[in-house]
Amino acid sequence: MQIRKSDHFQRLNIKELLGIRVEKICSEQGKVLLSNGTSLNYDGLVLATGARPSSLNIPGDDLPGVFTLRTYDDAKAIVRRCDQVSSAVTVGGGLIALKTAAALKERGVQKVTVVIKSRQILSRQLDPLSAEIVKRALEKLELQFVFGVNPIAFEGDRRRGLSEIILEDGSRLSAQLAVVGKGVTPNQELALAVGGKQNRGLLVEPFLSIGRENIFAAGDVIEVEDPITGEFTTSALWSLASVQGRVAGYNALAAMRGKPLQRYIPRLTRMNATEFNRIPVVSVGHIDAQGEDVEIFKGGPSLKSPCAHRYLVFKGPRLVGAALVGDVDQAGPYANLIIRGLPVRHYAKDLLRGNVLKTILTRLT
Ligand SMILES: Cc1cc2nc3c(=O)[nH]c(=O)nc-3n(C[C@H](O)[C@H](O)[C@H](O)COP(=O)(O)OP(=O)(O)OC[C@H]3O[C@@H](n4cnc5c(N)ncnc54)[C@H](O)[C@@H]3O)c2cc1C
Numbered sequence: 001m002q003i004r005k006s007d008h009f010q011r012l013n014i015k016e017l018l019g020i021r022v023e024k025i026c027s028e029q030g031k032v033l034l035s036n037g038t039s040l041n042y043d044g045l046v047l048a049t050g051a052r053p054s055s056l057n058i059p060g061d062d063l064p065g066v067f068t069l070r071t072y073d074d075a076k077a078i079v080r081r082c083d084q085v086s087s088a089v090t091v092g093g094g095l096i097a098l099k100t101a102a103a104l105k106e107r108g109v110q111k112v113t114v115v116i117k118s119r120q121i122l123s124r125q126l127d128p129l130s131a132e133i134v135k136r137a138l139e140k141l142e143l144q145f146v147f148g149v150n151p152i153a154f155e156g157d158r159r160r161g162l163s164e165i166i167l168e169d170g171s172r173l174s175a176q177l178a179v180v181g182k183g184v185t186p187n188q189e190l191a192l193a194v195g196g197k198q199n200r201g202l203l204v205e206p207f208l209s210i211g212r213e214n215i216f217a218a219g220d221v222i223e224v225e226d227p228i229t230g231e232f233t234t235s236a237l238w239s240l241a242s243v244q245g246r247v248a249g250y251n252a253l254a255a256m257r258g259k260p261l262q263r264y265i266p267r268l269t270r271m272n273a274t275e276f277n278r279i280p281v282v283s284v285g286h287i288d289a290q291g292e293d294v295e296i297f298k299g300g301p302s303l304k305s306p307c308a309h310r311y312l313v314f315k316g317p318r319l320v321g322a323a324l325v326g327d328v329d330q331a332g333p334y335a336n337l338i339i340r341g342l343p344v345r346h347y348a349k350d351l352l353r354g355n356v357l358k359t360i361l362t363r364l365t
Contacts, residue, residue, distance in 0.1 A: 001072050020034050020035050020036050021034065022190060024190070025045065025190055025191075025215070026039075027212050027213070027215065029041075030042050030214075032045070043214065043256045044214045044216070044252030044253055044255055044256045045214060045215045045252065046245070046249055046252050047190060047202070047210070047216070047218075047221060048217070048218050048221065048248070049186075049187035049188070049219075050187055050219055050220045050221060051070075051234065052184060052185055052187055053068030053069065053070050053181070053184055054182050054183045055068070056091070056150075056151060056180055058151060058152055058154065060153050060155055061180070063154050063156045063157075063158070063161055064081075064158070064160075065081055065085075065161035065162030065177050065178065066161075066178045067081070067178065067179045067180070068179070068180050068181070069096055069100060069181065070184075078100070079107070081176075082104055082107050082177055083107070084176070085175075085176035086109065086110045086111065086176070087110060087112070087113075087175045087176060087177075088104050088109045088111070088112050088113075088176070088177040088178065088179070089113050089115055089151075089165050089173055089177070090104070090113075090114050090115070090178070090179045090180075091115050091178060091179070091180045092114075092115075092116065092181035092182045092183075093114070093117070093118055093120070094122065094124070094125075095122070095125075095272065096179075096181035097114055097116075097179065097180075097181035098114065098121060098122070098134075098276065099274070100179045101114045101138070101179075102141055102277065104177070105141050105143060106141075109177070111144070111175075112143050112144070113143070113145070113146060113173055113175070114138075114143060114144070114145050115149065115165070115173070116147050117149065118147070118148075119147055119148060120132070120135075121134060121138075122134065124270070124287070124288070125270070125281075126287065127296075127311040130309050130311055133279070133325050133326065134279065134325060137278075137279045137307070140277055150167070150168050151166065151167055151168070151178075152166055152167065152168045153165075154166075154178060156176075161176060162175060162177065163175075163176060165178060186200075186202060186221045186223075187220075187221055188201065188202040188221055191215070194210075194215065195212055196210040196212065197211065200232070200233060200234050201220075201221060201223030201233075202217050202222045202223065203222075203223065204216075204223075206263045207251050207262065207263060207264065208222070208244060208247055208248040208251060209251065209255075209261075214252060214255050214256065216248035216249075216251050216252050216255075217248060218241060218244035218245040218247070218249075219240075219241035219244055219245060220234060220236055222234070224244070224264070225266045226266065226268065226270065227266045227268065227339075228268060228286050228321075228338060229269075229270070229285075229320075235269040237271065239267075239271075240267055240269065243264075243267065247262050247264045250262050267339075268284065268335070270284065270285055270286070271283070271285075271335065272284075273328070273331065279307060279326055280325075281323075281324070281328070282323070282328040283321075283324075284321065284331070284338055285313070285319075285320050285321035285322060285338040286315070286321040287313060287321040287322075287323050288321075289313050289315050289320050289321060291315065293315055293316045294313065294314070295313075295314045295345070295348070296313055296314075297311075297312045297348045297351070298310065299352050299353075300325075300327075307326045308326030308327035309324075309325045309326060310325075310327075310354070311323040311324075312334075312348065312352055316345070317344070317345045318341050318343060319334070319338050319342075319345070322334040322335070327354070329354070330354050333357050334351075337351075344359070347359045
């Protein structure tokens with residue numbers, strides 16, 4: 001699967017070394033040791049090692065038939081297995097577990113169950129009612145849901161692979177395939193070994209330096225501040241990884257040449273647009289904001305869709321979060337209001353009706 005033309009890097013005069021890992025950074029010598037036994041010298045280094053799926057660390061999680069989903073190879077292995085099974089389980093209430101469950105059903109797996117520890121799906125992205133609308137849309141695909149429990153073991157044998165999943169309430173689900181989607185762990189070991197610091201992800205300074213000379217980092221491996229929630233978090237968004245990569249690459253070169261560095265300007269880390277069983281869903285910003293100055297406006301349906309629901313979160317005068325289900329036409333303008341932090345609480349009812357552009361044009365300009 002290629003997203004760039006095969007000569008993309010060549011044209012940029014970038015040499016690709018595929019299938020080779022960096023095993024160690026020797027920062028004193030400005031050198032990285034590679035898995036093929038050779039080494040490379042550097043003047044500037046950008047770590048963009050991404051993240052790996054978090055493991056459940058429970059018995060049987062290495063059985064054939066138990067998967068996580070990160071790479072194209074993972075996807076191909078799941079597809080190969082799913083053609084031979086009648087029941088499957090996905091674990092987690094987030095986008096990966098839900099999208100995978102729907103895809104397995106679409107590929108003809110008879111029984112697909114989603115096991116979710118929390119009480120609703122997409123709890124970071126959606127309010128309970130929006131989540132319920134999405135869940136019902138997925139139930140129409142005949143997906144089943146089990147809430148409030150985690151798996152505690154996968155059972156089966158090495159030859160035939162997974163056969164059962166045991167849940168923490170003692171119940172059992174028969175399944176020959178499981179896909180675990182319980183978040184990711186940043187690949188920060190290389191950086192930590194040279195003195196990088198970690199919290200949820202690798203800590204970086206505003207110029208995306210890890211605090212060691214000429215070493216910068218970008219993408220899923222780092223944590224950054226979300227300008228709306230104020231929290232420091234990993235982002236797991238392609239768009240942010242790209243922007244950060246550009247800043248880190250620029251700064252690695254600028255530092256070498258003694259030029260001024262670029263500051264990374266924090267961007268929204270919570271922004272998702274997707275669809276479930278033909279129902280579009282958008283979630284932007286701080287949906288689960290708390291505090292005395294937080295006000296919620298919710299409503300629907302709209303003329304456009306009988307299952308449409310809007311959920312707007314205001315903190316003081318600012319719109320800080322929007323969840324849209326069924327009718328997402330105004331998603332861009334809502335996101336824009338959130339990012340710009342304009343004082344729009346006064347127009348909350350207009351905004352809830354979906355008159356976002358009109359409100360911006362007539363009242364704020
Ligand atoms: C199933 C799935 C669906 C997604 N869908 C979306 C979406 O719709 N929209 C969106 O914005 N984001 C999406 N994401 C998230 C997005 O893919 C990531 O945020 C993005 O890929 C992060 O880019 P990255 O370069 O930081 O890390 P990665 O893309 O993970 O790349 C890291 C690379 O570094 C390599 N590496 C790691 N360690 C070493 C080492 N020691 N030496 C050499 N190489 C190393 C890895 O092999 C990998 O190739 C999705 C992710 C998944 C898994």
